[in-house]
Ligand SMILES: Nc1ncnc2c1ncn2[C@@H]1O[C@H](COP(=O)(O)OP(=O)(O)O)[C@@H](O)[C@H]1O
């Protein structure tokens with residue numbers, strides 16, 4: 001079974017605004033309030049591929065109720081922990097000439113909440129994958145993800161990490177199966193510009209030296225780079241299309257990679273499916289359906305990169 005963990009889920013308030021001005025009263029041309037957060041998006045996308053998945057995490061307040069309502073409506077299996085205080089966050093995503101986002105902080109959690117989570121995670125076995133992704137709410141230690149991996153990887157649970165900064169970095173010694181920073185997140189983590197493929201590849205190697213197994217670097221409209229745990233490197237072009245909503249493109253990519261790995265374990269096809277899933281979601285108003293992903297598969301060019 002694949003499990004996803006979203007410690008800080010959200011209602012994504014996705015607004016289309018014509019000619020946005022930061023100093024005027026703007027009005028929406030279209031708006032949707034959709035349950036999100038990285039792990040939830042990965043779970044929804046995996047279910048689009050008919051891959052069995054259970055979404056885990058924390059929810060709070062009436063926003064948490066709505067997140068749960070939407071997950072149930074989409075037929076997603078979930079086992080979220082309800083916390084008593086605070087509200088699950090609302091993340092604002094404005095789509096105008098440019099896209100910009102304001103992500104909230106989320107409810108304050110405590111050690112008891114973490115104990116409840118660990119009790120759930122302790123039931124996972126070597127047959128399972130766990131995707132840990134996104135930011136964590138206030139009150140949780142920056143070592144949360146590394147604490148989870150140090151508990152689960154010795155038991156053979158394959159962990160995938162999509163997080164930023166120290167939250168990601170601390171997990172690396174625990175040998176995550178896959179990490180997926182985007183280009184900018186990797187630059188931030190390594191504290192240097194990575195202007196081209198050669199520099200990105202060096203960055204990916206550095207994450208491997210720190211312990212990561214497969215390193216997948218997403219590059220938005222420029223496609224992606226993959227460094228595999230057996231030392232092969234590939235780049236992929238992204239298909240051309242009209243971007244409607246790139247929120248969730250990275251999560252779709254993680255889901256596509258995992259769905260591909262579960263198909264036949266072939267890394268190159270998993271990489272192709274990952275890029276197709278990311279791009280299909282960027283070209284959709286929401287997370288793309290399977291047929292939209294499959295239509296893009298042949299448009300992606302994969303090239304090997306010499307190490
Ligand atoms: N403008 C775009 N055109 C085509 N594909 C895109 C575009 N933006 C994102 N994608 C696809 O989604 C993947 C993940 O997007 P990216 O923005 O890099 O991730 P994140 O959402 O984590 O920041 C990319 O590697 C690419 O395949």
Ligand SMILES: O=P(O)(O)OC[C@H]1O[C@](O)(COP(=O)(O)O)[C@@H](O)[C@@H]1O
Pocket residue numbers: 008010012035036037038039041091103133134135136246247248249250251252
């Ligand atoms: O936990 P974070 O880093 O604040 O990110 C949360 C946001 O990420 C998303 O999951 C989208 O992620 P991506 O665009 O990176 O795939 C949104 O649904 C959510 O609002």
